[in-house]
Amino acid sequence: MTTSQRYHVAAGSFYTSASKPLLLQAYLGTCVGLALYCKETGIGGMIHLLLPEPVSVSSMAQPEKYASTGVPMLVDAVLKMGAKREAIIATIAGGALVGPLSDQDLALDIGGRTAEKTRDIVEKLKIDILRSETGGFFTCCMSLDMANGNCTIEPAGQAKLVWDEKVHVPTVAEIKAAAEHLQPIPQVALKVLRMIDEGTQGIEQIAEEIRKDQVITARTLGLANSALFTKKKNIESLDHALVFLGQDQLVKLILSAAVQSFFEQSSMGYSLCKGGLYHHAVGCAQVAEALAKKTQKVTPQKAYTAGLLHDIGKVVLDQYIAPMYPLFYRQAMEGHQNVLDIEKRVFGIDHTQVGWMLAEQWSLPESLTHAVRYHHDPDKASPHALLTIVVYLADLLLSRFQIGIEIERIDTRTLSTLMARLDLSTGNFADLVDLIPSTVFNDAVEACVKAA
Secondary structure, three states: OOOOOEEEOOOOEEEEEOOOOOEEEEEEOOOEEEEEEEOOOOOEEEEEEOEOOOOOHHHHHOHHHEHHHHHHHHHHHHHHHOOOHHHEEEEEEEOOOOOOOOHHHHHHOHHHHHHHHHHHHHHHOOOEEEEEEEOOOOOEEEEEEOOOOOEEEEEOOHHHOOOOOOOOOOOHHHHHHHHHHOOOOOHHHHHHHHHHHHOOOOHHHHHHHHOOOHHHHHHHHHHHOOOOOOOOOOOOOHHHHHHHHOHHHHHHHHHHHHHHHHHOOOOOOOEOOOOHHHHHHHHHHHHHHHHHHHHOOOOHHHHHHHHHHOOHHHHHHHHHHHHHHHHHHHHHHHOOOOHHHHHHHHHOOOHHHHHHHHHHHOOOOHHHHHHHHHOOOHHHHOOOHHHHHHHHHHHHHHHHHOOOOEOOOOOOOOHHHHHHHOOOOHHHHHHHHHHOOHHHHHHHHHHHHHHO
């Protein structure tokens, strides 16, 4: 494929074009992708769908997220551009059952229902379906070449499947030594984390602490002017950011900026693109905050912080994962195994245990330490189980709906029990998917674009 220009279609959006050369792409897990191409005019488009239909009246603010509303929008868009209905061909992909499967996954079957709804609507609109590869157990990358209409569906992450013959498998002692020598999160950031946990922080105190660190201040302003957190530009100082963004948003920016340098010490082991661990951390933080606001069981700011830090142990293990990525990929993707089980089998220790070591080493607050240690098994996190369940759910949602960032497989066998602790049922799961902020998906797209 010689196409050099790419456009990554974020979840909950669609894109149409007649441009050539151009490659439209979407990374799909539980999500479903639909590609349309007119053989006569060369007009085409792609949509990245999260759910079969809107979950509430308020959901209609972003109709592109749902098959029932988004598919007709895509078809109308290409027809208005000049495509001829009888010459349009469709390709459907995604809707996978991702991760170590349980009865919960089979019962929810969100991907399967989205794929079925998509096929039904395409057929009713009298569009020929050339190819449909949905379901299964693999995350994939769907690509539509606008130069010729060729649409490919390939497993995500395959490009990294090159085995390094000089793989060194570290001992537990070596991993612990690496954790001890890892450059820690800056002290000023740790102080802010403790202030947030204690609920004693005022924005003036936090800003005053951050001003002591020029690097974090610069990173904070950089994020304040990025599409990830705000569309506002030319924010030139912390005081300026406070006026335009408000206290809560500024605190999130400061925390994200503070941990960014820590995550930059990782390579590309767990990640499917450069910076994947950091992008996943910020995404999990945003989703955890949204879940906290919905359930009102934990404070949103503490949920954001716990989501941001939950995978800190991966930063240590990442350097060892990189050369043996093919092993992890095959066991996680093809063997449908939990990442923790693979880590324990290979290293004798997993990333939650390593993260716990780091949290203790840095004297993180107990609530954050428990979220780091038990986010894969939240029931063990008492008395901080509710915070840890929120982080678990955020991590689970991203593992199913934010593909292309990193390998993650979350076990759902206790999902209904854990949701009940938050006064939710699995019948509310689609509502939780609907809570994922669009910025999370846009961030994933930006990361994929930079890595391309």
